Ligand code: SF4
């Protein structure tokens with residue numbers, strides 16, 4: 241572990257922006273909120289943010305991307321497309337790092353997804369331990385408020401200086417190449433980090449261990465009254481899916497040029513709360529009812545992904561509940577109600 245002065249951290253970020261061939265993105269203010277965006281200077285970087293509007297998954301799984309181009313003259317010819325831009329992402333909170341680790345497992349499953357994996361390979365993740373938390377965050381309850389891995393470098397604000405934990409060779413190289421001044425962390429610094437972590441008080445928002453979730457969800461699959469009543473005000477807008485760092489569903493479409501001789505295959509984000517998500521050829525929709533879609537989202541968070549990867553697919557960032565207009569998307573609230581047998 242190393243220590244870097246605040247001014248030197250700024251110089252390090254400015255060095256990356258000016259000298260590294262990769263794009264440098266970080267958390268910037270956007271009105272009263274925060275968003276990951278391209279950095280022009282370290283002055284724009286806000287490492288004290290609470291939560292970003294969208295998670296950094298947008299760089300690994302873009303909202304819309306071309307997968308292949310095709311020509312359809314006498315014979316059909318296809319050409320895969322994978323636009324990979326090397327990127328350094330600065331200021332990723334622990335729960336988002338854990339969500340990226342989940343995505344890595346999903347997209348590495350056979351058949352592997354080269355469009356995700358090549359972008360991931362070309363990405364450097366510089367994490368930061370939370371200084372502030374959003375009102376709806378429940379990472380403390382989901383055990384995702386801190387992480388020991390998933391980053392190349394990890395920063396902790398110690399007031400006037402930062403602790404830098406080196407997670408990978410990639411991270412080590414980045415520091416070395418920049419020539420930035422670093423000191424070895426002493427016992428006092430290590431103690432200060434533990435104090436900083438402890439000072440981040442997380443009100444416990446879930447009244448049980450997250451590891452109990454799979455069983456709880458399984459036993460409530462047929463609790464129709466619960467799902468119907470709680471989904472009653474759902475607009476089926478899909479916002480809770482689109483802002484979630486662990487949601488990765490996409491739709492694939494072929495788009496033809498007007499000549500009808502060439503076109504491209506694209507994929508774009510989709511969400512299981514949207515009405516046509518589960519519609520198949522012939523017009524059959526196997527989750528036609530709003531309550532079925534609403535239930536599916538929670539089953540996926542607490543049970544389905546756990547069955548496949550042993551992951552609880554909610555990292556407690558709170559984005560879904562803060563952006564749901566009727567305020568019915570808070571997983572902590574739904575999980576607690578199920579546990580307490582309430583409607
Ligand atoms: S739960 Fe909220 S955010 Fe999600 S689809 Fe329904 S209304 Fe939209």
Ligand code: SF4
Pocket residue numbers: 480483484485486487541553554555556557558559560561571
């Ligand atoms: S379900 Fe909500 S709280 Fe959980 S990870 Fe997704 S957006 Fe964050």
